[in-house]
Amino acid sequence: xxxxxxxxxxxxxxxxxxxxxxxxxxxxxxxxxxxxxxxxxxxxxxxxxxxxxxxxxxxxxxxxxxxxxxxxxxxxxxxxxxxxxxxxxxxxxxxxxxxxxxxxxxxxxxxxxxxxxxxxxxxxxxxxxxxxxxxxxxxxxxxxxxxxxxxxxxxxxxxxxxxxxxxxxxxxxxxxxxxxxxxxxxxxxxxxxxxxxxxxxxxxxxxxxxxxxxxxxxxxxxxxxxxxxxxxxxxxxxxxxxxxxxxxxxxxxxxxxxxxxxxxxxxxxxxxxxxxxxxxxxxxxxxxxxxxxxxxxxxxxxxxxxxxxxxxxxxxxxxxxxxxxxxxxxxxxxxxxxxxxxxxxxxxxxxxxx
Numbered sequence: 001x002x003x004x005x006x007x008x009x010x011x012x013x014x015x016x017x018x019x020x021x022x023x024x025x026x027x028x029x030x031x032x033x034x035x036x037x038x039x040x041x042x043x044x045x046x047x048x049x050x051x052x053x054x055x056x057x058x059x060x061x062x063x064x065x066x067x068x069x070x071x072x073x074x075x076x077x078x079x080x081x082x083x084x085x086x087x088x089x090x091x092x093x094x095x096x097x098x099x100x101x102x103x104x105x106x107x108x109x110x111x112x113x114x115x116x117x118x119x120x121x122x123x124x125x126x127x128x129x130x131x132x133x134x135x136x137x138x139x140x141x142x143x144x145x146x147x148x149x150x151x152x153x154x155x156x157x158x159x160x161x162x163x164x165x166x167x168x169x170x171x172x173x174x175x176x177x178x179x180x181x182x183x184x185x186x187x188x189x190x191x192x193x194x195x196x197x198x199x200x201x202x203x204x205x206x207x208x209x210x211x212x213x214x215x216x217x218x219x220x221x222x223x224x225x226x227x228x229x230x231x232x233x234x235x236x237x238x239x240x241x242x243x244x245x246x247x248x249x250x251x252x253x254x255x256x257x258x259x260x261x262x263x264x265x266x267x268x269x270x271x272x273x274x275x276x277x278x279x280x281x282x283x284x285x286x287x288x289x290x291x292x293x294x295x296x297x298x299x300x301x302x303x304x305x306x307x308x309x310x311x312x313x314x315x316x317x318x319x320x321x322x323x324x325x326x327x328x329x330x331x332x333x334x335x336x337x338x339x340x341x342x343x344x345x346x347x348x349x350x351x352x353x354x
Contacts, residue, residue: 003075003079003080004079004080004082005035006033006034006036006075007035007036007037007074007075007076007185007186008033008034008057008072008073008074008075008186008218008220009033009072009073009075009082010030010031010032010033010057010070010071010072010073011031011070011071011073012030012031012069012070012071013027013029013030013031013053013056013067013069013070013072013086014027014028014029014030014067014069014070015027015049015052015053015056015061015065015066015067015068016065016066016068017064017065017066018064018065018066019064019291021291022291024290024291025242025290025293026049026052026242026290027049027052027053027056027242028241028242028243029070029242029243030049030053030070030237030239030242030243030244031244031318032237032244032247034186034218034219034220035218035234035235036216036218037212037216037217037218038218038219038234038235039212039218039219039220039221039232039233039234039235040218040220040221040233040234040235040237041221041222041223041228041229041232041233041235041236041237041250042054042220042221042222042223042236042237042239043223043224043229043236043237043239043265044224044238044240045240045287046224046287047241047287047290048239048240048241048242048287049239049241049242049243050190050222050223050224050239051108051190051191051222052065053222054105054188054190054220054222056072057072057085057103057188058085058098058099058103058105058188059085059088059090059095059099060090060099060105061090067086070086071084072084072085072086073085074098074102074103074186076102076103076185076186077102083098085098097131100127100130100131100179100182100184101131101182101184102184102185102186103184103185103186103187103188104179104180104182104184104186104187105179105187105189105190106172106175106176106179106188106189106192107175107190108190108191108192108194111168111171113171113175114163114171114174114175115163116162116163116164118162119159119160119162120158120159120162120163120171120174121140121143121144121158121159121160121161123174123178124143124146124147124174124177124178124181125139125140125142127178127181127182128142128143128181128182131182132182142181143177143181144156144159146177146178146180146181147159147173147174147177149177149180149211150173150174150176150177150180150207151203151207152170152173152174152177158170158174168196168200169196169200169203169204172192172193172196172200172204173204173207175192176204176207176208176211180215180217183215184217185217185218186218186219186220187208187212187217187218187219187220188219188220188222189208189219189220189221189222190222191222191223191224192204192208193205193225193228201228205228205231205232208232221233226265226266227269229250230254233250234249234250235247235248235249235250236248236249236250236253238253238259238261238262238265240298240299241287241288241290241293241298241299242290243298243328244318244326244328245259245299245327245328245329246258246259246261246325246326246327246328247318247325247326248324248325248326249324249325252322252324252325254266256325258321258325258327258329258331258332259299259327259328259329260299260303260304260305260329260331261283261299261302261303264281264283264302264304265283267281268281268282268283283302284302284304285301285302288301294312295312295313296310296311296312296313296314296315297311297312297314297315297316297328297329297330300312305331307330310330311330316328316329316333319332319333
């Protein structure tokens, strides 16, 4: 059998939190794929389930959270049959070995991702020593090389520093160096530039692209920033209230957004050449509480194209509206393609630099 072209295939993933107030379906039937060496952008407002999806892949969801359904097939170790991460015990040695060496994660907040009691060198070396059969001296050398690779100034001195002695941009570089120290095949980047200024953000994004090309790794880039998505991703999955509502290649998403939520996101950002008069478009209303998700399409209370008796009673399914473009909306009920429970395929070729 031929090796899979995808490094990861997520099918109908459901991660629920069982609280005293009720069940919270943070991730509710998400499906997507990531190609080997490719970049998938996961886009959406805060609270839509992006980060929980990333945590679910690495089995980092803690009680009362639990994966209740779905598959997470990883083809890094077995390129033909894959490993279903959803079936591996989250606390097992197998899963601990998988984290870092096969799949790594850059967490959302660089200010709190590092332990303040240890030097950054010790924290990078800890990951190296756990996953690689090397001595402390060799681990230190690898750590210095990684800090140099992420363009940390004076890496031999910086390795002795504590997190509080570094700026936000430097701490983010340390977190990236730690994530890449064991050369993972898949990197999950959870809003890695949220706390950074614009100049540092541009440097970090450029750095990640260069390291991706050098190491040949795939990236799952989680963000709410359309500009970052346009710069980093080849394919995009738009999430809303725990569901993927639209998925396509980056070019198609920006030239022909189809879901009303995606269109509203596009209209809410300022554009070059736009007149200063007036106000930016906004998405009316608020994201509903995941404890009280509306019946039917979860976006219908905020949707400008709401159809009474349809959108508020039935749940739309992801459907191929045109080749390579999938959307979950009743506006495309009579369009091309047909309903399918299988996840949308990856695009036939890359459309960006990734």
